[in-house]
Amino acid sequence: DGGITQSPKYLFRKEGQNVTLSCEQNLNHDAMYWYRQDPGQGLRLIYYSQIVNDFQKGDIAEGYSVSREKKESFPLTVTSAQKNPTAFYLCASSIGSANYGYTFGSGTRLTVV
Amino acid sequence: DQQVKQNSPSLSVQEGRISILNCDYTNSMFDYFLWYKKYPAEGPTFLISISSIKDKNEDGRFTVFLNKSAKHLSLHIVPSQPGDSAVYFCAASARGGSQGNLIFGKGTKLSVKP
Numbered sequence: 391d392g393g394i395t396q397s398p399k400y401l402f403r404k405e406g407q408n409v410t411l412s413c414e415q416n417l418n419h420d421a422m423y424w425y426r427q428d429p430g431q432g433l434r435l436i437y438y439s440q441i442v443n444d445f446q447k448g449d450i451a452e453g454y455s456v457s458r459e460k461k462e463s464f465p466l467t468v469t470s471a472q473k474n475p476t477a478f479y480l481c482a483s484s485i486g487s488a489n490y491g492y493t494f495g496s497g498t499r500l501t502v503v
Numbered sequence: 504d505q506q507v508k509q510n511s512p513s514l515s516v517q518e519g520r521i522s523i524l525n526c527d528y529t530n531s532m533f534d535y536f537l538w539y540k541k542y543p544a545e546g547p548t549f550l551i552s553i554s555s556i557k558d559k560n561e562d563g564r565f566t567v568f569l570n571k572s573a574k575h576l577s578l579h580i581v582p583s584q585p586g587d588s589a590v591y592f593c594a595a596s597a598r599g600g601s602q603g604n605l606i607f608g609k610g611t612k613l614s615v616k617p
Contacts, residue, residue, distance in 0.1 A: 396546075423604060430512070432609035433547075433592065448604070480546055491537055492605065494546030 392417045396481050396495035403468075403475075403502050411466045411498045413481035419493070420486045422464035426450065427478040427497075436479075439464055440486070468500065475502045506530045507595050509608035517616050522580040524611050526593030529574065533595040537605065538567060538578050541590045550591070551578070583615045 394415040403409045413422065424436040435448030439458040453472025458464055464483075468475045478499050482492035508527045516522045526536075534555040539547035553560040553567045553576065560567050566579045580587055590612045594605040 394546075399544075425607075430609065432509075433607040435604055438604050478544075482546070491549045491552060492547075494539075494548070496546045497544065499544065 394481060394483050394493050394495040396479075396498050398498060399496065401498055401500045403500065405502055406470045408467055408469050409475075409500065411468065411479055411481075411500070413464045413466065413495060414462055415464075415483045415493070415495075416462060417483055417493060418461070419483035420461070421484045422458065423482045423484075423492065424448075424454075424456065424464070424466045425480045425482065427480060433480065436466065475500060504529070505608075506533075507593055507606050507608040509591075509593055509611050511611050512609070513612040513614070515614045515616065516583050518585055519582045522578075522583045522587065522613055522615065524578040524580075524591050524593075524613065526576045526578075526608055527574060528576075528595050530595070530597060530606075531574070532597040533606075535596045536567070536569060536576050537594045537596075538565075539592040539594060539607075540587075541592060541610070547592055580613075583613075585615050585617050588613055588615045 397412045421440045423438040425433040434450050436454050437456045439445035455467045480497045481495040484492050506529050537552040538550040540550045541547040551562050551565045551567050553569050558569050569576045590610045592610045593608040
């Protein structure tokens with residue numbers, strides 16, 4: 391079955407540590423995205439990538455980094471520079487144009503203590 | 504500044520009645536609109552979409568209406584079922600999606616009471 395997989399489902403990290411969230415898709419989608427969800431804030435775009443080896447900052451990229459070395463993978467690193475990293479992180483992919491809609495992963499809940 | 508607004512954070516309806524979720528947008532370049540449904544601790548799932556060349560799109564119990572002059576769209580669910588209880592996000596894209604990403608509203612939490 392084709393889909394998009396985020397791992398782990400829950401992640402705990404100490405303050406000041408970098409952490410990498412995994413996102414893998416086998417849908418052969420060109421574009422991939424990272425969103426963050428906070429209560430009352432909806433979905434806010436962190437980074438997106440439309441092709442391999444290329445990515446763009448979204449609305450809230452500060453404190454985050456990404457890489458897109460393979461079409462299937464788009465890992466997100468939450469660095470110690472991110473002021474409020476505790477949130478629910480969602481990865482998504484699309485064929486190309488956003489008009490086709492996104493397929494979302496099931497999310498990773500990151501808690502920094 | 505929010506380009507996609509869902510002004511009602513929550514909505515409660517009785518099972519069997521109609522649910523109407525509203526969404527307003529400010530960017531006149533938006534030409535494609537989507538609704539997503541999200542359960543807690545899960546990723547959103549696509550529900551229904553509409554192009555700006557239409558004013559209505561229907562899929563089973565779900566109908567989306569678009570009023571371009573008012574920059575307003577709404578999602579109607581008839582009849583509402585308890586399983587419809589979730590957060591609903593409105594999303595928009597511009598120039599055929601070439602902008603590269605969807606702009607989401609903050610969501611409306613729908614509760615359908617048995």
